[in-house]
Amino acid sequence: MDNRVMIVDDNEFIRESVEILFQTEGIRIVTAEGGNKCLDHLEAGFRGVLIMDVMMPQLDGWDTIRQIVARGLYDGNIILMLTAKREPDDNMAGIQQYVTDYVTKPFNPFELLDMVKYYATLLNDSEHYHDSP
Protein backbone atom coordinates (compact mmCIF):
# COMPACT_ATOMS: atom_id res chain seq x y z
CA MET A 1 0.00 0.00 0.00
CA ASP A 2 1.70 3.17 -1.21
CA ASN A 3 -0.71 5.62 0.25
CA ARG A 4 -0.66 6.90 3.73
CA VAL A 5 -3.31 7.20 6.39
CA MET A 6 -4.09 10.15 8.65
CA ILE A 7 -6.03 9.82 11.88
CA VAL A 8 -7.62 13.11 12.93
CA ASP A 9 -9.03 12.94 16.44
CA ASP A 10 -8.73 15.06 19.57
CA ASN A 11 -8.86 11.90 21.68
CA GLU A 12 -5.28 10.79 22.30
CA PHE A 13 -6.29 7.21 23.09
CA ILE A 14 -8.06 6.87 19.73
CA ARG A 15 -5.12 8.42 17.87
CA GLU A 16 -2.61 6.09 19.48
CA SER A 17 -4.78 2.99 19.08
CA VAL A 18 -5.29 3.62 15.38
CA GLU A 19 -1.64 4.54 14.92
CA ILE A 20 -0.49 1.26 16.47
CA LEU A 21 -3.06 -0.71 14.46
CA PHE A 22 -1.79 0.62 11.14
CA GLN A 23 1.90 0.65 12.05
CA THR A 24 1.61 -3.02 12.98
CA GLU A 25 0.43 -3.63 9.42
CA GLY A 26 3.36 -1.67 8.03
CA ILE A 27 1.13 1.16 6.86
CA ARG A 28 2.44 4.69 7.13
CA ILE A 29 0.22 6.81 9.32
CA VAL A 30 0.34 10.38 10.57
CA THR A 31 -1.73 11.82 13.38
CA ALA A 32 -3.52 15.12 13.86
CA GLU A 33 -5.12 16.24 17.10
CA GLY A 34 -7.56 18.51 15.32
CA GLY A 35 -8.79 20.00 12.08
CA ASN A 36 -6.12 22.67 11.88
CA LYS A 37 -3.31 20.14 12.18
CA CYS A 38 -5.02 18.03 9.52
CA LEU A 39 -5.03 21.03 7.19
CA ASP A 40 -1.35 21.61 7.95
CA HIS A 41 -0.55 18.03 6.89
CA LEU A 42 -2.53 18.45 3.69
CA GLU A 43 -0.92 21.80 2.91
CA ALA A 44 2.43 20.04 3.40
CA GLY A 45 1.50 17.50 0.74
CA PHE A 46 -0.16 14.61 2.54
CA ARG A 47 -2.40 12.53 0.27
CA GLY A 48 -4.15 9.38 1.37
CA VAL A 49 -7.02 8.09 3.47
CA LEU A 50 -8.21 10.45 6.21
CA ILE A 51 -9.99 8.95 9.21
CA MET A 52 -11.61 11.98 10.81
CA ASP A 53 -13.52 12.45 14.03
CA VAL A 54 -16.64 14.60 13.79
CA MET A 55 -16.70 16.14 17.27
CA MET A 56 -13.50 18.13 17.78
CA PRO A 57 -12.88 21.47 19.49
CA GLN A 58 -12.08 24.59 17.42
CA LEU A 59 -12.56 23.07 13.98
CA ASP A 60 -14.92 20.08 13.90
CA GLY A 61 -14.88 17.36 11.25
CA TRP A 62 -17.50 18.94 9.00
CA ASP A 63 -15.84 22.36 9.00
CA THR A 64 -12.48 20.73 8.40
CA ILE A 65 -13.90 19.12 5.26
CA ARG A 66 -15.30 22.46 4.15
CA GLN A 67 -11.83 23.96 4.56
CA ILE A 68 -10.24 21.06 2.68
CA VAL A 69 -12.57 21.63 -0.25
CA ALA A 70 -12.33 25.43 -0.14
CA ARG A 71 -8.52 25.30 -0.17
CA GLY A 72 -8.44 22.83 -3.06
CA LEU A 73 -6.87 20.08 -0.95
CA TYR A 74 -9.43 17.32 -1.56
CA ASP A 75 -8.00 15.72 -4.72
CA GLY A 76 -6.08 12.55 -4.04
CA ASN A 77 -7.71 11.95 -0.65
CA ILE A 78 -10.53 9.81 0.64
CA ILE A 79 -12.31 10.90 3.81
CA LEU A 80 -13.87 8.47 6.29
CA MET A 81 -15.75 9.97 9.22
CA LEU A 82 -15.36 8.54 12.69
CA THR A 83 -18.20 9.28 15.06
CA ALA A 84 -19.98 8.07 18.14
CA LYS A 85 -23.31 8.77 16.51
CA ARG A 86 -25.08 6.19 14.38
CA GLU A 87 -26.81 8.89 12.36
CA PRO A 88 -25.05 12.04 11.14
CA ASP A 89 -26.29 15.50 12.04
CA ASP A 90 -27.56 18.06 9.59
CA ASN A 91 -24.13 19.71 9.42
CA MET A 92 -23.14 17.02 6.95
CA ALA A 93 -25.63 18.38 4.41
CA GLY A 94 -23.91 19.75 1.37
CA ILE A 95 -20.62 17.94 1.91
CA GLN A 96 -21.79 14.33 1.92
CA GLN A 97 -20.23 13.73 -1.49
CA TYR A 98 -16.82 14.28 0.11
CA VAL A 99 -17.53 11.75 2.88
CA THR A 100 -16.82 8.41 1.28
CA ASP A 101 -17.64 6.31 4.33
CA TYR A 102 -18.75 6.51 7.91
CA VAL A 103 -17.40 4.52 10.85
CA THR A 104 -19.26 4.40 14.15
CA LYS A 105 -17.44 4.19 17.49
CA PRO A 106 -16.76 1.79 19.04
CA PHE A 107 -15.34 0.31 15.85
CA ASN A 108 -13.93 -3.10 15.08
CA PRO A 109 -10.23 -2.42 14.37
CA PHE A 110 -9.96 -5.15 11.77
CA GLU A 111 -13.02 -3.91 9.91
CA LEU A 112 -11.52 -0.42 9.94
CA LEU A 113 -8.25 -1.82 8.64
CA ASP A 114 -10.00 -3.68 5.80
CA MET A 115 -12.02 -0.61 4.90
CA VAL A 116 -8.98 1.66 4.80
CA LYS A 117 -6.97 -0.86 2.78
CA TYR A 118 -9.76 -1.06 0.20
CA TYR A 119 -10.00 2.71 -0.14
CA ALA A 120 -6.23 2.98 -0.34
CA THR A 121 -6.22 0.62 -3.32
CA LEU A 122 -8.61 3.01 -5.09
CA LEU A 123 -6.22 5.90 -4.45
CA ASN A 124 -3.22 3.91 -5.60
CA ASP A 125 -4.69 3.64 -9.06
CA SER A 126 -3.78 6.98 -10.56
CA GLU A 127 -4.67 6.14 -14.16
CA HIS A 128 -7.80 7.85 -15.38
CA TYR A 129 -10.34 5.21 -16.20
CA HIS A 130 -12.55 7.11 -18.55
CA ASP A 131 -13.02 10.67 -19.67
CA SER A 132 -16.40 12.10 -18.94
CA PRO A 133 -18.92 13.28 -19.71
Add this chain to the structure above:
Amino acid sequence: MIPHNIVIIGVSTGGPIALRRLFADLPPLNAAIIVVLHIPQGMDYRIAKGLDAVSSMPVALAVNGEYLRAGHVYIAPGGYHLMLEGNHRIVMVEGERVNFVQPSVDLAMKSISRPLKGKIVGVVLTGMGKDGAEGIQHIKAIGGITMAQDQDSCAIFGMPKAAAETGVVDFVLSPEKMGKKLASILS
Protein backbone atom coordinates in the same frame (compact mmCIF):
# COMPACT_ATOMS: atom_id res chain seq x y z
CA MET B 1 -29.51 -3.61 -28.98
CA ILE B 2 -31.54 -1.34 -26.73
CA PRO B 3 -32.01 -2.91 -23.30
CA HIS B 4 -35.58 -3.31 -22.17
CA ASN B 5 -34.64 -3.70 -18.55
CA ILE B 6 -33.03 -0.98 -16.42
CA VAL B 7 -31.73 -1.09 -12.86
CA ILE B 8 -31.09 2.31 -11.32
CA ILE B 9 -29.19 2.47 -8.03
CA GLY B 10 -28.92 5.57 -5.84
CA VAL B 11 -26.24 5.65 -3.14
CA SER B 12 -24.10 8.01 -1.10
CA THR B 13 -21.82 7.73 1.97
CA GLY B 14 -20.73 4.12 2.46
CA GLY B 15 -21.52 3.50 -1.19
CA PRO B 16 -18.27 2.06 -2.52
CA ILE B 17 -18.32 -0.83 -0.06
CA ALA B 18 -22.09 -1.37 -0.33
CA LEU B 19 -21.73 -1.52 -4.12
CA ARG B 20 -18.80 -3.93 -3.84
CA ARG B 21 -20.95 -6.21 -1.65
CA LEU B 22 -23.85 -5.96 -4.08
CA PHE B 23 -21.82 -6.66 -7.22
CA ALA B 24 -19.32 -9.20 -5.89
CA ASP B 25 -21.55 -12.23 -6.50
CA LEU B 26 -23.97 -10.70 -8.97
CA PRO B 27 -24.14 -12.63 -12.25
CA PRO B 28 -24.48 -10.73 -15.54
CA LEU B 29 -27.98 -9.29 -15.73
CA ASN B 30 -30.23 -8.82 -18.69
CA ALA B 31 -30.41 -5.13 -17.89
CA ALA B 32 -28.48 -1.88 -18.13
CA ILE B 33 -27.42 -0.79 -14.67
CA ILE B 34 -27.10 2.89 -13.75
CA VAL B 35 -25.36 3.84 -10.49
CA VAL B 36 -25.89 7.36 -9.19
CA LEU B 37 -23.34 7.84 -6.42
CA HIS B 38 -22.80 11.13 -4.61
CA ILE B 39 -19.16 11.58 -5.43
CA PRO B 40 -16.98 14.49 -6.54
CA GLN B 41 -15.14 14.63 -9.84
CA GLY B 42 -11.77 13.00 -9.55
CA MET B 43 -13.02 10.21 -7.29
CA ASP B 44 -15.67 8.89 -9.66
CA TYR B 45 -13.34 7.00 -12.00
CA ARG B 46 -11.55 5.42 -9.05
CA ILE B 47 -14.84 4.07 -7.73
CA ALA B 48 -15.75 2.79 -11.20
CA LYS B 49 -12.45 0.98 -11.55
CA GLY B 50 -12.73 -0.51 -8.07
CA LEU B 51 -16.19 -1.83 -8.86
CA ASP B 52 -15.08 -3.11 -12.25
CA ALA B 53 -12.51 -5.28 -10.47
CA VAL B 54 -15.20 -7.26 -8.64
CA SER B 55 -18.13 -7.09 -11.07
CA SER B 56 -19.02 -9.78 -13.60
CA MET B 57 -20.27 -6.97 -15.83
CA PRO B 58 -18.10 -4.19 -17.27
CA VAL B 59 -18.25 -0.98 -15.22
CA ALA B 60 -17.45 2.45 -16.64
CA LEU B 61 -18.16 6.09 -16.08
CA ALA B 62 -21.22 7.13 -18.06
CA VAL B 63 -20.55 9.32 -21.09
CA ASN B 64 -22.86 12.04 -22.38
CA GLY B 65 -24.89 10.81 -25.37
CA GLU B 66 -24.02 7.17 -24.80
CA TYR B 67 -26.63 4.51 -25.53
CA LEU B 68 -27.31 1.96 -22.84
CA ARG B 69 -26.38 -1.67 -23.35
CA ALA B 70 -27.64 -4.64 -21.40
CA GLY B 71 -25.08 -6.24 -19.12
CA HIS B 72 -23.17 -2.99 -18.63
CA VAL B 73 -22.83 -0.84 -15.51
CA TYR B 74 -22.73 2.95 -15.85
CA ILE B 75 -21.47 5.13 -13.01
CA ALA B 76 -22.73 8.72 -13.05
CA PRO B 77 -19.71 11.04 -13.04
CA GLY B 78 -19.41 13.70 -10.36
CA GLY B 79 -20.29 17.29 -11.16
CA TYR B 80 -23.24 16.59 -13.46
CA HIS B 81 -26.76 15.34 -13.18
CA LEU B 82 -27.37 12.17 -15.13
CA MET B 83 -30.68 11.69 -16.88
CA LEU B 84 -32.01 9.15 -19.36
CA GLU B 85 -33.54 10.17 -22.65
CA GLY B 86 -36.13 7.77 -23.97
CA ASN B 87 -34.97 5.20 -21.39
CA HIS B 88 -31.97 4.32 -23.53
CA ARG B 89 -29.63 7.30 -23.91
CA ILE B 90 -27.53 8.98 -21.23
CA VAL B 91 -27.64 12.75 -20.99
CA MET B 92 -25.44 14.79 -18.64
CA VAL B 93 -26.96 17.98 -17.37
CA GLU B 94 -25.23 20.88 -15.66
CA GLY B 95 -27.13 22.93 -13.14
CA GLU B 96 -27.85 23.50 -9.51
CA ARG B 97 -27.43 20.83 -6.90
CA VAL B 98 -30.60 18.98 -5.97
CA ASN B 99 -30.96 17.72 -2.38
CA PHE B 100 -27.49 19.31 -1.81
CA VAL B 101 -25.92 16.90 -4.32
CA GLN B 102 -24.90 16.44 -7.92
CA PRO B 103 -25.58 13.95 -9.38
CA SER B 104 -29.02 13.63 -7.85
CA VAL B 105 -30.71 10.25 -7.53
CA ASP B 106 -34.15 11.83 -7.67
CA LEU B 107 -33.44 13.57 -10.99
CA ALA B 108 -32.01 10.42 -12.54
CA MET B 109 -34.87 8.18 -11.44
CA LYS B 110 -37.53 10.71 -12.44
CA SER B 111 -36.07 10.91 -15.96
CA ILE B 112 -37.15 7.32 -16.59
CA SER B 113 -40.51 6.83 -18.26
CA ARG B 114 -42.93 3.92 -18.14
CA PRO B 115 -41.45 1.27 -20.41
CA LEU B 116 -43.42 -0.21 -23.29
CA LYS B 117 -41.86 -3.54 -22.40
CA GLY B 118 -39.31 -4.72 -19.89
CA LYS B 119 -38.71 -4.02 -16.23
CA ILE B 120 -37.46 -1.04 -14.28
CA VAL B 121 -35.89 -1.66 -10.87
CA GLY B 122 -35.11 1.22 -8.50
CA VAL B 123 -32.68 0.71 -5.61
CA VAL B 124 -31.68 3.06 -2.78
CA LEU B 125 -28.55 2.18 -0.79
CA THR B 126 -26.73 3.71 2.18
CA GLY B 127 -26.40 7.47 2.48
CA MET B 128 -27.32 10.60 4.35
CA GLY B 129 -30.39 12.64 3.54
CA LYS B 130 -33.43 11.81 1.45
CA ASP B 131 -32.19 11.86 -2.14
CA GLY B 132 -33.91 8.98 -3.90
CA ALA B 133 -37.16 9.10 -1.92
CA GLU B 134 -39.02 11.02 -4.63
CA GLY B 135 -37.29 8.99 -7.28
CA ILE B 136 -38.32 5.66 -5.82
CA GLN B 137 -41.94 6.83 -5.72
CA HIS B 138 -41.66 7.67 -9.39
CA ILE B 139 -40.19 4.25 -10.19
CA LYS B 140 -43.13 2.63 -8.42
CA ALA B 141 -45.60 4.91 -10.19
CA ILE B 142 -44.33 3.80 -13.61
CA GLY B 143 -44.74 0.15 -12.70
CA GLY B 144 -41.23 -0.56 -11.44
CA ILE B 145 -39.88 -2.78 -8.68
CA THR B 146 -38.33 -0.98 -5.71
CA MET B 147 -35.68 -1.92 -3.15
CA ALA B 148 -33.90 -0.26 -0.22
CA GLN B 149 -30.91 -1.33 1.83
CA ASP B 150 -31.65 -2.59 5.34
CA GLN B 151 -30.52 -0.64 8.39
CA ASP B 152 -28.07 -3.20 9.76
CA SER B 153 -25.96 -3.22 6.60
CA CYS B 154 -25.99 0.57 6.08
CA ALA B 155 -23.15 2.92 6.98
CA ILE B 156 -25.88 5.57 7.21
CA PHE B 157 -29.54 4.60 7.20
CA GLY B 158 -30.75 7.93 5.87
CA MET B 159 -31.61 7.60 2.19
CA PRO B 160 -32.92 4.01 2.47
CA LYS B 161 -35.03 5.01 5.46
CA ALA B 162 -36.51 7.98 3.60
CA ALA B 163 -37.22 5.70 0.64
CA ALA B 164 -38.84 3.03 2.82
CA GLU B 165 -40.95 5.61 4.61
CA THR B 166 -42.64 6.50 1.34
CA GLY B 167 -44.42 3.15 1.63
CA VAL B 168 -43.64 2.13 -1.94
CA VAL B 169 -40.54 0.00 -1.38
CA ASP B 170 -41.11 -3.65 -2.25
CA PHE B 171 -37.98 -5.15 -0.67
CA VAL B 172 -35.71 -4.03 2.21
CA LEU B 173 -32.56 -6.15 1.98
CA SER B 174 -28.81 -6.36 2.59
CA PRO B 175 -26.65 -5.80 -0.52
CA GLU B 176 -25.97 -9.54 -0.83
CA LYS B 177 -29.66 -10.46 -0.70
CA MET B 178 -30.43 -7.60 -3.05
CA GLY B 179 -28.02 -9.11 -5.55
CA LYS B 180 -29.81 -12.46 -5.36
CA LYS B 181 -33.16 -10.74 -5.78
CA LEU B 182 -31.95 -8.80 -8.82
CA ALA B 183 -30.58 -12.01 -10.32
CA SER B 184 -33.90 -13.78 -9.85
CA ILE B 185 -35.77 -10.90 -11.48
CA LEU B 186 -33.41 -10.15 -14.36
CA SER B 187 -31.15 -13.11 -15.17
